[in-house]
Amino acid sequence: MPRLRDSLRRIPAFFGRLGFLKKRSVLFGAAVVLVLLLVALWPRAMEVDLATATVGELLVTVDEEGETRVRERYMVSAPAAGEIRRIELEPGDPVEAGRTVVARLRPSAPVPLDVRTRAETEAAMQAAQAALGRAQAERARAATVATRAQQRYARLRDLQDSGAIARDTMEAQQAEAQAARDAVESAEHAVEQARHELAAARARLIRQGAVAEDPAPDASDAGDIDGDDLLVFAPVDGVVLRRLRESRGVVPAGAELLEVGDARGLEIVSDLLSSEAVGVSSGDPVRIEQWGGGETLRGRVRRIEPAGFLKISALGVEEQRVNVIIDFEDPVEAREALGDAYRVEVRIVVWQKPDALKLPVGSLFREGGDWAVFVAEDGRARLRTLTLGPRNDREAEVEEGLREGEQVVLYPADDLRDGARIKPRGD
Structure with a gap:
């Protein structure tokens, strides 16, 4: 019995000790959960790509495909x-x-004649033959008259020498003899004309098979x-x-x-969008690339054609285009592999600066109405607005807001904010 009473007195103390241990376990678990939440919610450094602002040559170009062509070509x-x-x-x-x-x-060989045309031509040839016969008969008659007139003139001349006839009669006979000779000459020409007309009529009847062929x-x-x-x-x-x-x-x-x-006298024709062509001037330098050779060739704009034309792009969009003519500046030996109608890529330089402070356009974004970048400073991204100059599709000139050697974030994420922790990708 005494032992039972002692055991019963120890039960409240035992449960007291159990409550204390349980309370300590709950506090310890809550502390662990709090630490895990702090670790999970603690901001981590965002991995970013960085680029450096540098000083160097900056070119603003109009890039387009072109085609070579012979300058002086003859058809x-x-x-x-x-x-x-x-x-x-x-x-x-x-x-x-x-x-x-x-x-x-x-x-070429004569054209075959249809039945009606051949009949008409044959009739014309027969008419020409008849005209030739008539001309020949007229020539014979004129020759007889001329002979008779000449004989009579000879007899009258003998009588004039003896004084038997008057001078007027002699002169009249002489004129008649001359007229008879002229008639003979006219008849000769008529015969020649009739012969040519007959030959022409016969020529119209020449058949195709009568033309000599190559052996x-x-x-x-x-x-x-x-x-x-x-x-x-x-x-x-x-x-x-x-x-x-x-x-x-x-x-x-x-x-x-x-x-x-002359295939050595080449030029390049490139059709630019009319909105781009207005910024190009005669004399602008040109870099010729992707022509198949290992080096970039040099050229210069010679002429911008005054009239544009409509062209349908590969996407079906109507575009107003203008032809720009470019001359090569390199010697012929540097481009002797090029021929007529070869494809090239041209970069027409419309602005250039040899010592421009520049950075990649992939780091730029709009902040309100200004251009801005995130500059990497002591492991954090700092928002900074810039004043930009000319730019191309890869780089832009910085006039104010950045110094040479400073690093900027390339292609910043939408959730990147000013002061956020960053680190270079891969570190």
């Missing part, structure tokens, strides 16, 4: 209608002005030149740029045959 066309022989010259073959035969043209139509015409062939010579020294017609055939007058020019 060789058929000077008359006829049958062109096969053109053996290939693109790239050299030609010499006034010496190289670029094409040979021969008279080997598929062979080269290099040594087969008829006396009737019309030779077409190269207009300038250079090379054949394009051969527009190769095979033999009938062509009309003015048909385009070849295009020739």
Whole structure:
């Protein structure tokens, strides 16, 4: 019994000690949770990309694709209608002005006549034959009259010498004899005219099969030149740029045959947006890139054409474009691999400064109505507004608000704020 009473007296003390331990555990757990919350909510440094403001050359350019073309090009066309022989010259073959035969043209075969036209032509030929016979008969009659008049004049002249006839009679007979000779000459001309008219009528009846053909139509015409062939010579020294017609055939007058020019005399034509072209001036320097060579070529704007034109872009947008003509400044040897209609990329320099304080445009953003950047200072991002000068699509000139060597945040995040902790990406 005494032991039971002692045990019962110890029960309240035991539960007292349990309550104290429980209270300490709750306080310890709350402290741990608070520490974890502080660690989770403690602001961390944001990883950012940094760029440095530097002093160097800054160019403002108008960038566009361009195409090379021969400055002086000539189109060789058929000077008359006829049958062109096969053109053996290939693109790239050299030609010499006034010496190289670029094409040979021969008279074309006659056009076949329909039934009515042939009947009319045959009737015209028969009429010409009749006219020739009549002219010949008239010539014979005139010759007889002239002979008779000359004989009579000879007899009267003998009588005049003896004084048997009057002088007036003699002069009248002399005039008659001269008129008879003139009639004979006129009849001769009439005969010649009738013969030519008959020949013309016969020519209209020439059939196509009657025209002589080449012995080997598929062979080269290099040594087969008829006396009737019309030779077409190269207009300038250079090379054949394009051969527009190769095979033999009938062509009309003015048909385009070849295009020739001096491939060393190249220029570049680039079509700019009209809004960009207004900022370009004649004489602006040009950098020529992406042409296939290892180095950048130099050029200069020679002319901005006064008239624009409408062009549909690849996205289907209507654009007003203006052609800008650019001359090469490098020697021919530096660009001898380029030819006619080659693609290049041109950068027309409209503004440049050799010692501009510049930074990447990817660090800029708008703060109200001003340009601003985040400058990295002692591990924190500091908002700073800037005064900018000219800029291109990669860099901008800083006139006020930044010093050389200061670092700025590239492509700042939307949630980056002034004073936020930052660190370079990768550290």
